[in-house]
Amino acid sequence: MAKGKEFDEGMDAGVALTLADIALQIEQPERADALISHAIKLAKDSGDNDQLAWALLTKARITNDGNVLTEAEEWVASSEDEWLRSAYNNQCGIHALEAGDIPAAKASFAQSLALKEMLEDKVGQANTLYNLGEISREEGNVEQAKEFHARCVDLLEELGDRKGMVNGLAILGHLEATEDNVDGAVIHYEAALEIAESEEDFEGTVVSRWGLAEMARAMGDQDLELQHLSQVMAGFMQLGRPTPEPIKNRLNELADTIHGGI
Structure with a gap:
């Protein structure tokens, strides 16, 4: 592929769209936009309406332009x-x-x-x-x-997709919690935590333990809540990242309640 905005003569619309996606992945939006415009031109010149629709959809995906979607509708309907x-x-x-x-x-x-x-x-x-x-x-x-x-x-x-599962299970835990189904929430949060720890997914671990801490609080088990929140704080400290204020505040509340302050 030539430099600048000149493209190989042998490039077809499909190749241009593939390269546009690659350009987006490596954070070259201007290059991607030029490739998509080139793909649209090639598709129009060749009369390939399916490729034209794909090119317009790709443009709509990165610009969120409803007018481009409207333009693509005709070609999608006939495909x-x-x-x-x-x-x-x-x-x-x-x-x-x-x-x-x-x-x-x-x-x-x-x-x-x-x-x-x-x-x-x-x-x-x-x-x-x-x-x-x-x-x-x-x-x-x-x-x-x-x-x-x-x-x-x-x-x-x-x-x-185990990391995706962590997020999904945590969402299910939260949904159960909104219905006051503590047991159901715990099942999902524990499943999420097990996978998150095995995948070394820090964010997933934090979300899961935070959920479990909230469920421990709902059950009135302050020791278990303290255990989960302490492990969350330890994780932030190991990574050299600041512990979120809500976690620190709750830990201080628990310390005052359980140990009479530190």
């Missing part, structure tokens, strides 16, 4: 590429979600999920289930949120 349809619906869901149009986001994600299930796209399914779960959580529909996130965790387990 027989189900992967393209799935990606289009997913991007429409993301755009609607960021615009605050929850009903439109739910409808688009549901359509995308149905296509991803047909295509057996497990990674895509997990991502969409997560989005649907978070929408349900924001709406206060806890049971539906639990269903979506549980399905997401199952897929992440199949995919071997």
Whole structure:
């Protein structure tokens, strides 16, 4: 590939889009934008409407421009590429979600999920289930949120994404806690903690132990709460990172209560 904004003559739209994704990964947004524009031009020149739709979707993904999505709609509607349809619906869901149009986001994600299930796209399914779960959580529909996130965790387990599982299990723990189901919350937080520690996932460990500390507090077990929070603080200290104020404040409260102050 030539330097600057000149591209190899033999490059097709698909290659240009692949290189654009690579440019984004290595934080070269201007290069990515130029490659996407080049892909759009190539697709238009060749009359390849599927590639044109993919190029427009890629542009929409990095710019969150609804006008670009509208432009892509015509080509997606006439395409027989189900992967393209799935990606289009997913991007429409993301755009609607960021615009605050929850009903439109739910409808688009549901359509995308149905296509991803047909295509057996497990990674895509997990991502969409997560989005649907978070929408349900924001709406206060806890049971539906639990269903979506549980399905997401199952897929992440199949995919071997253990860090993703930690996040999903912690979310399930939080959802159980909102319904005052302490036992259910503890089960999920402990499962998340076990995986987080085996993966040396510090953030996951903190979230899991914080959740377990909150459940210990709900049960009135101050010693167990102190144990979890102390281990969280020790982890921050080992990494040379400041302990968050809420954790320090709660530890001081516990110290005053249990030991009469230090």
